[in-house]
Amino acid sequence: MKLALFGNQNSGKTSLFNALTGSNQKVGNWPGVTIDRVEGYIKKNNSTIVDLPGVYSLSPYTSEEEISRRFVLDEKIDLIINIVDATQLERSLYLTTQLLELDVDVVIALNMYDLLQHKGIKINVKKLEDELGVTIIPISAKTGAGINRLKETIFKRRYKRNKHKPIYPDDVEEFIQRVAKEFKYVRPTKNGKPHKRFGAVKILEEDRDYRILMDEKLKAAHLALEQSYGMDGEQLVASLRYDYIVRIRRKCVHYQKRKETRTDKVDRIFLNKFLAIPIFILIMAIVYFVSISLVGGLTASLIDAAFNGTEHLTIYIGTHPIVFDQGAIGLGPLLANWLGGLGASSWAIGLLTDGVIAGTGAVISFVPQLIMLFICLSVLETTGYMSRIAFFLDRVFHKIGLSGKSLIPFIVGAGCSVPGVMSTRIIEDENEKKATLALVPFIPCSAKLPIISLVCATFFPAWGFALALVFYLMAIVIIFVLALIIKKFTKKKEHSTFISELPSYKIPSLKYVGRDVGDKTWSFVKRAGTVVVFFSVIVCVLASFTWNFQYVDGTRINIDESMLAGIGNGFAWFFYPMLGCQWNWAASVSAIQGLIAKEQVVSSIRVIEAAGGLGLFDSFTPLTAFAYAAFNLFSIPCIATISTMRAELKSVRKVILIMLMELLVAWLIASLIGVWGVLL
Amino acid sequence: MKKAKHILLHSGEEGHLSDLRRGQKCIVLDFHNDNAALRRRLLDMGITKGVIIEIKKIAPLGDPIDIRLRGYELCIRKADMEGIDIRVL
Numbered sequence: 001m002k003l004a005l006f007g008n009q010n011s012g013k014t015s016l017f018n019a020l021t022g023s024n025q026k027v028g029n030w031p032g033v034t035i036d037r038v039e040g041y042i043k044k045n046n047s048t049i050v051d052l053p054g055v056y057s058l059s060p061y062t063s064e065e066e067i068s069r070r071f072v073l074d075e076k077i078d079l080i081i082n083i084v085d086a087t088q089l090e091r092s093l094y095l096t097t098q099l100l101e102l103d104v105d106v107v108i109a110l111n112m113y114d115l116l117q118h119k120g121i122k123i124n125v126k127k128l129e130d131e132l133g134v135t136i137i138p139i140s141a142k143t144g145a146g147i148n149r150l151k152e153t154i155f156k157r158r159y160k161r162n163k164h165k166p167i168y169p170d171d172v173e174e175f176i177q178r179v180a181k182e183f184k185y186v187r188p189t190k191n192g193k194p195h196k197r198f199g200a201v202k203i204l205e206e207d208r209d210y211r212i213l214m215d216e217k218l219k220a221a222h223l224a225l226e227q228s229y230g231m232d233g234e235q236l237v238a239s240l241r242y243d244y245i246v247r248i249r250r251k252c253v254h255y256q257k258r259k260e261t262r263t264d265k266v267d268r269i270f271l272n273k274f275l276a277i278p279i280f281i282l283i284m285a286i287v288y289f290v291s292i293s294l295v296g297g298l299t300a301s302l303i304d305a306a307f308n309g310t311e312h313l314t315i316y317i318g319t320h321p322i323v324f325d326q327g328a329i330g331l332g333p334l335l336a337n338w339l340g341g342l343g344a345s346s347w348a349i350g351l352l353t354d355g356v357i358a359g360t361g362a363v364i365s366f367v368p369q370l371i372m373l374f375i376c377l378s379v380l381e382t383t384g385y386m387s388r389i390a391f392f393l394d395r396v397f398h399k400i401g402l403s404g405k406s407l408i409p410f411i412v413g414a415g416c417s418v419p420g421v422m423s424t425r426i427i428e429d430e431n432e433k434k435a436t437l438a439l440v441p442f443i444p445c446s447a448k449l450p451i452i453s454l455v456c457a458t459f460f461p462a463w464g465f466a467l468a469l470v471f472y473l474m475a476i477v478i479i480f481v482l483a484l485i486i487k488k489f490t491k492k493k494e495h496s497t498f499i500s501e502l503p504s505y506k507i508p509s510l511k512y513v514g515r516d517v518g519d520k521t522w523s524f525v526k527r528a529g530t531v532v533v534f535f536s537v538i539v540c541v542l543a544s545f546t547w548n549f550q551y552v553d554g555t556r557i558n559i560d561e562s563m564l565a566g567i568g569n570g571f572a573w574f575f576y577p578m579l580g581c582q583w584n585w586a587a588s589v590s591a592i593q594g595l596i597a598k599e600q601v602v603s604s605i606r607v608i609e610a611a612g613g614l615g616l617f618d619s620f621t622p623l624t625a626f627a628y629a630a631f632n633l634f635s636i637p638c639i640a641t642i643s644t645m646r647a648e649l650k651s652v653r654k655v656i657l658i659m660l661m662e663l664l665v666a667w668l669i670a671s672l673i674g675v676w677g678v679l680l
Numbered sequence: 681m682k683k684a685k686h687i688l689l690h691s692g693e694e695g696h697l698s699d700l701r702r703g704q705k706c707i708v709l710d711f712h713n714d715n716a717a718l719r720r721r722l723l724d725m726g727i728t729k730g731v732i733i734e735i736k737k738i739a740p741l742g743d744p745i746d747i748r749l750r751g752y753e754l755c756i757r758k759a760d761m762e763g764i765d766i767r768v769l
Contacts, residue, residue, distance in 0.1 A: 057724035061717040090750040091726050208716075231729065235711060238723035242731070242750070267737060276740040391755045395741035398757070404744070497718050497760050499725065502737075502746050502753040 001047040002076060003154065006068065006099060007083035008092055009054030010503050012111045015141035015512075016083055017051040020151070045155045049081075056091070058098045060208055062428065072102060073195060079154060080106045086113050086123060086138070087504075089253060093245045096132070097167060101198040105162045106134050109150055113138035120256030128252040135159035142509055164197050167244040171228070172236070175221055176200045206233045263504045267388070276392050283385075285469060287376040293465035296369035296453055303368070307361025308610070309333040314461070321461060332357040332610075347551050351540055354610035359536025362606040363528040363599045366450045370524055373446055374517040377415050382508040386411060387500060394498050400480055401487030403427045403498055406436040410479075413443040415520060417641040420445070421648055429496035435486045437648060438658045439479045441637035442665075444471055446524070447598035448633050454602050455629040459622040467626075471633060478634060478665060524599075532603050535596060539564060539589075539604050543611040554612045564589055564608070578631055578670035580624040580677050586613045587620075587628055597638050623677035627670040635666035689768050697733065697747075697764040705734045706766035713763035726750040727764065 007013045017023070021040035038051040052071060053064035060066050072080070082099055084092040099106050116123065129136045137153055139146030153159055166173045179200035202210040204222065214222065222233060229236050270279055297316030305313050309330025314323045332353040339349050380386055386408055394404025405427045413420025420440040427433040444452060452471055456464030542564035544552050552562050559565060568585025575588045590604035609615045620628065636642070636659045646655045689695045689704070700706060708731050713719040726749055727733070736753055737746035744757045 057720070059720050059724065061720050088750075088752040091752050094724065094726065234720065235723060235728065239728040239730075242726060242728050271737055271740060273740045387755075391744060391746065392739045392741065394755075394757065395739060395743045398743075497715075497721070498744055498755070498757045499721055499760065500755045502755050 001045065001078045001155070003047060003049040004072065004077045004080050005049060005051045005083060006072075006080050006095065007054060007111075008056055008085060008088075008095060010501060011054060011083050011085045011092065012141040013051060013054060013083050016081075016109060016111065016139070016147075017049065019141050019144055019147045020049055045151075047155070050077075056095060058095075063425070072099075072104070077104055079159070080104050081109055081150075081154070082106050082134075083109045083111050083141075086110045087115055087119055087121065089123070090242075090245055090249055093132075093248070094241055096134070097241045097244065098198075100132075100134065100162060100164070101195075101201055103162070103193040103195050103198075105159060107150075107154060107159045108132075108134050108136040109141075109146075110136050110138045111141050114140040114143060114145060119261070122254040122256075124252045124254075128248065129160075131248045131252060133160060133163055133165045168240050172204070172225060172240060175225055176204060178221075179203055179218065201237060204233050205237045261504070263384075266505055270385070270388055271392060276388075280389060280392075283380075284472075287373065287380075288468055288472065289465045291369045291372040291376065292449070292453060292456070292468050295372040296366070296457075297464065299368040300365045300453060300457060303365035304361060305330055307331050307357055307365070316461065316464075332361070346553070347544055350544055350611065351537065354543075354607055355537045355540030356533055358610040359539070359603040359607045360528050360533055362454075362603045363450060363532050364525070366453060366599075367521065367525065369453070370446050370449060371517060371521050373449065374415060374520045375513065377411065378513045378516045379508050380411065382506065382512060384503045384505045387503055390500060391502060398496070398498070400483040401432065401435050401490070402439075402483055403429060403432040403436070403496070405498070405500065406432065406439075409436055409440050410443050413440040413445060415446050417441050417443070417445045417637050418644045421641060421644045424648065428498070431490050432496055434649065434654075435483055435490070437645060438486065438661070439482060441641055441645075441662065442475050442478050442482075442634055444475060444633050445598065445637075446520075447638065450599050450602040451629050451632050454605070454616070455625045458616050459620070459625050471630070474630065474669075475633070478669075482661070482665070527597055528599070531597055532600055535593060535600055536603050536607050539593070539607045540611060542567065543608055543613065552612070559608075559611060559613045560585075565613075574667075575628075575631075578624065578627040578667070578674035579619075580621060580627075580674045582619075582624070584614070584619050591628070591632055591635075594632050595636060595639055597640075598632065601632050621677065623680075624674055627673035627677070630673060631666045631670035633666075634662065634669060636662050691768050694765065694767045697761040697766050698745075698758045700735045700766070700768070702735050702738050705732060705769040707732050707769060708764060708766055710765040711763065712765075718760060719763075722760070722764070725754055732769065733766070 005013050005017055017038070017040060021042055023040050040049045040051065041047070042049060050071070052068045055062075055065045055068045057065060058069045058072070060069060080099055080102070082096050084096060096106070096108065110123070110125065125136055125138055135153060135158075137146055137150045139150055141147070168176065176197065177200070180196040199210060203214060203218070204225070226232055226236065231239060269275060293316070301310070301313065301315055304310070305328040307330055309328055309332060311327040312323055313326065313328060314321055316322070335357070336349050336353045339352070389407050389411070390404040392404075393407055397404050397406050406424075408426060409420045409423045412423050417440055420443065421437055424433050424437045424440065427436060452468050453464065456467050460467050543559060543562045545563060546552065546557060546561045547563055547566060550557055552559050565585045568589030571588040571592055572583050572585050575591060576583060579587055586605070586608045590601050590608070593600040593604050605616065616625075642655060642659065645658065646652060649655060688701070689699050694709065697706065697708070708727060708729055710729065711719070711722070711727070713722070731749055734748040735745060736748045739745065744755050745761070746753055746755050748754075
């Protein structure tokens with residue numbers, strides 16, 4: 001059995017999909033979380049279920065609607081599950097009236113049924129079922145209530161057949177049925193089903209894909225209808241659909257007097273003229289303070305000590321350092337001692353401790369602060385606050401050629417640029433979308449957090465969080481300036497639109513935040529265990545041998561003669577200015593590895609340090625460390641982001657252009673800071 | 681965008697949806713718009729002739745605007761509302 005899940009944006013489709021299939025797709029409280037179709041499989045019933053992007057209509061104007069429309073017309077579907085938000089019944093049923101015109105059976109999953117009482121709405125489900133002629137199952141996708149009943153109804157096929165109930169006034173119905181009957185007017189679809197009624201209504205609407213099918217006779221009848229109602233076909237159909245829904249709603253839904261809702265009360269503060277922007281800045285500052293300074297300060301040096309050992313353990317509570325007299329031995333030195341005792345050769349020990357342990361330890365020590373950051377971002381996404389940010393910043397963003405919705409990719413991008421780039425699809429306007437896409441990588445993602453943290457922890461231990469904020473501020477300034485430049489160079493379109501639902505605030509579900517954070521953390525740890533280990537070993541090997549395969553022992557043969565140094569020297573000219581006019585192969589070769597994954601930069605620096613190369617304190621001054629970090633944050637993103645950008649833009653040329661822009665911007669900024677440091 | 685957009689509309693008067701202040705209610709009279717995609721979107725979101733719209737919230741910077749209709753809330757830019765003729769209730 002093949003099932004398709006249809007519903008408005010933010011109606012809980014993906015929650016239902018997860019509840020039905022037991023899978024773990026991403027859920028959020030902003031319209032447009034699902035950007036492509038996702039297929040799932042219900043083993044027990046041997047069924048496939050397709051989650052489509054949220055749509056309000058089956059018109060062909062937006063890419064989401066186009067995907068859904070093509071899908072429903074071209075593929076064989078046994079049943080449509082139409083998820084309807086019970087708290088927004090009127091608008092939700094508008095899509096239902098369109099789905100019912102197809103030659104497919106429909107079952108309504110009436111979601112958020114558990115919220116009705118709180119909102120003072122009563123729905124007579126039995127009556128609604130009779131009026132619409134559709135089986136309706138009240139559910140709550142979030143709590144799981146009603147899901148079993150929904151499954152039973154679907155798989156035991158206990159639902160009503162789609163009988164194409166007439167919903168329009170007699171004269172309009174007559175027109176539609178006449179068109180539907182004369183088959184030649186309706187173009188056949190690929191899945192063999194004629195969808196005659198659907199096609200006939202599209203002709204009445206003068207739909208872009210269907211209006212060519214009208215002949216002279218039909219045009220006359222069409223004109224007569226338009227004149228008698230005083231509206232064009234498109235307006236007429238939309239109005240009549242809503243008229244029908246309002247008639248049904250009056251019979252089946254009872255509203256208590258509307259009090260000021262919780263959402264309205266919260267919005268009075270969060271969307272207040274004077275408070276909105278300070279509150280937003282405060283929230284973002286808290287997010288980074290809590291993750292970097294609070295959690296990071298407490299844990300990063302502890303975990304690092306566990307891996308590499310230390311003489312004096314230092315942890316930070318807020319900005320207050322606590323130094324312990326006692327040190328820790330650490331896994332690396334312990335292993336080295338043990339293996340040394342067993343008589344292992346020094347290069348093998350070096351490979352394990354300097355390569356694998358120092359390399360992964362450098363990355364793993366950031367996991368606690370990343371978990372905190374992921375929790376904060378996930379909560380921001382599920383509460384509905386993201387849509388508010390989009391709402392109140394639209395004015396500013398519109399002025400610089402972006403959309404208010406650009407902020408959603410930017411905030412998602414603070415976690416990872418890959419989903420950040422993909423979520424630019426929610427932006428309607430093509431120019432605004434492309435500009436946002438090009439700018440998302442400038443937001444420091446979670447893999448860049450180790451770079452920031454390392455610089456902070458080494459040179460500005462007590463004020464790390466403030467420095468992190470400086471980097472984010474720089475990112476914002478760069479984005480604004482580049483957005484204006486991009487706007488200058490793109491062809492002006494007359495009009496761009498911003499139409500978005502403002503969802504109610506919701507308390508984040510612990511289950512989903514937990515799953516989301518778990519997923520992101522796992523993928524970070526997995527990268528540390530695979531990619532980072534792999535490249536750390538390579539870096540270690542390259543640092544341990546010369547081109548003649550002589551072992552770098554640190555006394556006879558120096559690390560500066562190693563292969564890694566050779567490679568680094570090839571690039572060092574590029575990094576010369578930003579490092580304060582210093583020739584530094586180690587920093588250069590590490591920065592290049594940021595292309596693989598940004599956390600690899602930190603890992604590589606630590607591996608080289610462990611292998612006897614220049615340490616952090618030796619190769620950087622605070623200012624050049626700052627410049628170097630800035631370069632790594634703002635230059636070309638990792639390979640995964642680049643390939644996602646290519647997939648979204650469908651143009652290699654544009655991606656190369658973006659990469660050149662990033663390289664130029666990052667190099668200029670970093671070099672200016674570095675050279676300025678020398679002149680001081 | 682021109683600045684001279686501070687017409688105050690009173691109950692019973694006609695104008696554009698973009699001219700209303702916070703808390704005002706209106707009924708949609710007509711609809712004219714050259715942008716086919718925008719027009720269709722507005723219709724799909726329920727802005728049809730005769731529907732009643734309330735101005736709920738205005739973004740802190742004055743644009744976009746959050747309107748309430750058909751039991752839900754929708755954010756929309758002022759420029760996108762200019763083609764909607766209304767009468768204030």
